[in-house]
Amino acid sequence: MIYLDNAATTLHKPPQVEQAMLDALRTAGNPGRGAHEPTLHASRLVYAARCAVAKLLNAPDPSCIAFTANATQALNTALGGLFRPGDHIITTVCEHNSVLRPLYRLRENGMSLSFTTADEKGRLQYDQWEGFLRPETRALVVTGASNVTGNGTDLARAAEFAHRHGLLLIVDAAQTAGELPLNVQVLGIDVLCFTGHKALLGPQGTGGLYVRPGLSVRPLVVGGSGVHSFDEQHPAQMPTALEAGTLNVPGLAGLCAGVEWILAQGVETLARREQALTVLFYERIRDLPNVKIYGDPEMTPRAPIVSLNIGDEDSARIVDILWEEYGICVRAGAHCAPLMHKALGTAEQGTVRFSFSHFNTEAEVLQAAAAVRELAQEA
Numbered sequence: 001m002i003y004l005d006n007a008a009t010t011l012h013k014p015p016q017v018e019q020a021m022l023d024a025l026r027t028a029g030n031p032g033r034g035a036h037e038p039t040l041h042a043s044r045l046v047y048a049a050r051c052a053v054a055k056l057l058n059a060p061d062p063s064c065i066a067f068t069a070n071a072t073q074a075l076n077t078a079l080g081g082l083f084r085p086g087d088h089i090i091t092t093v094c095e096h097n098s099v100l101r102p103l104y105r106l107r108e109n110g111m112s113l114s115f116t117t118a119d120e121k122g123r124l125q126y127d128q129w130e131g132f133l134r135p136e137t138r139a140l141v142v143t144g145a146s147n148v149t150g151n152g153t154d155l156a157r158a159a160e161f162a163h164r165h166g167l168l169l170i171v172d173a174a175q176t177a178g179e180l181p182l183n184v185q186v187l188g189i190d191v192l193c194f195t196g197h198k199a200l201l202g203p204q205g206t207g208g209l210y211v212r213p214g215l216s217v218r219p220l221v222v223g224g225s226g227v228h229s230f231d232e233q234h235p236a237q238m239p240t241a242l243e244a245g246t247l248n249v250p251g252l253a254g255l256c257a258g259v260e261w262i263l264a265q266g267v268e269t270l271a272r273r274e275q276a277l278t279v280l281f282y283e284r285i286r287d288l289p290n291v292k293i294y295g296d297p298e299m300t301p302r303a304p305i306v307s308l309n310i311g312d313e314d315s316a317r318i319v320d321i322l323w324e325e326y327g328i329c330v331r332a333g334a335h336c337a338p339l340m341h342k343a344l345g346t347a348e349q350g351t352v353r354f355s356f357s358h359f360n361t362e363a364e365v366l367q368a369a370a371a372v373r374e375l376a377q378e379a
Contacts, residue, residue, distance in 0.1 A: 006199075012357065056178065082168065082218070090140045093116065129161050138168060147305070170190060171191070181267050194209070205251045206254070217242060277362065285372050288372065306354045328371055330354050354368060
């Protein structure tokens with residue numbers, strides 16, 4: 001089996017991730033809910049995960065990191081907790097439904113949206129931002145990189161625009177946290193949402209958000225916190241403010257192990273390997289007849305993704321053949337990014353998405369390119 005569906009979830013993890021989760025299952029109690037050793041140990045595991053993610057993102061303090069079940073929950077927390085009816089938000093057609101659907105729900109309740117369009121290669125039209133501004137504009141919400149094309153967003157440009165106009169900058173880093181270097185302080189990001197099960201090499205069911213110090217986010221969920229139990233209101237201090245209920249301690253232990261492994265290897269080192277594999281695949285298929293590649297594979301920054309179609313074949317059929325005849329795992333369809341497909345003209349066909357990890361080998365990439373070549377010749 002050749003696994004090239006890493007933009008959905010990374011299948012191959014460092015062995016430390018599994019071991020950390022198993023150890024936590026055997027030894028960790030409920031963090032913050034007592035003073036005995038099992039609960040103190042659980043609290044230490046959670047704090048270690050908080051410190052690891054804070055170091056990876058260059059957050060000023062571990063308390064800026066609140067954990068959730070995934071990036072979707074983190075984005076719902078941030079978007080639902082920062083804006084009110086009457087506010088206006090600028091976003092982009094590159095966004096995942098984890099951004100779009102919370103925004104659409106807010107729009108139903110009196111908020112307004114403006115969407116930055118993309119050209120035929122899925123490149124954002126940044127010059128549109130100035131024209132979208134209104135007195136009630138509160139934020140710019142952008143993805144770190146499109147999960148369809150791999151095209152990265154110029155976060156420095158986004159930050160400059162947002163800061164110049166007094167807007168919040170909210171970043172969906174599901175495809176870039178652990179994949180590309182991110183420095184929330186240098187960029188001035190107000191909120192960054194991440195998931196654990198992709199490039200952070202953690203298990204499914206983990207994720208979270210960075211919240212800039214001084215910025216208050218209304219919690220999506222309130223309830224037990226282990227502190228201030230007689231108060232009617234949920235505690236306002238981070239990270240407790242956004243972490244009602246019992247955390248996924250074994251999952252966070254695994255996430256911590258994955259992030260610490262990334263830090264030891266170096267994000268830049270891993271990114272160079274992934275980009276080399278992506279370029280190797282792209283160069284082997286870019287001139288094939290009947291193969292159309294989407295996005296701009298030569299732009300930077302970018303996630304290690306190549307989306308394509310072969311002739312007029314439905315993307316789902318191509319993916320089935322790749323699995324059944326070649327043992328290659330990739331994803332077909334809309335990838336939960338409908339506006340991106342409308343911009344690319346692939347709303348009906350979808351795309352076949354190849355996404356690479358540093359755990360992949362050059363031999364696997366060459367086999368995948370050879371399979372695309374054979375299918376293109378048959379089309």
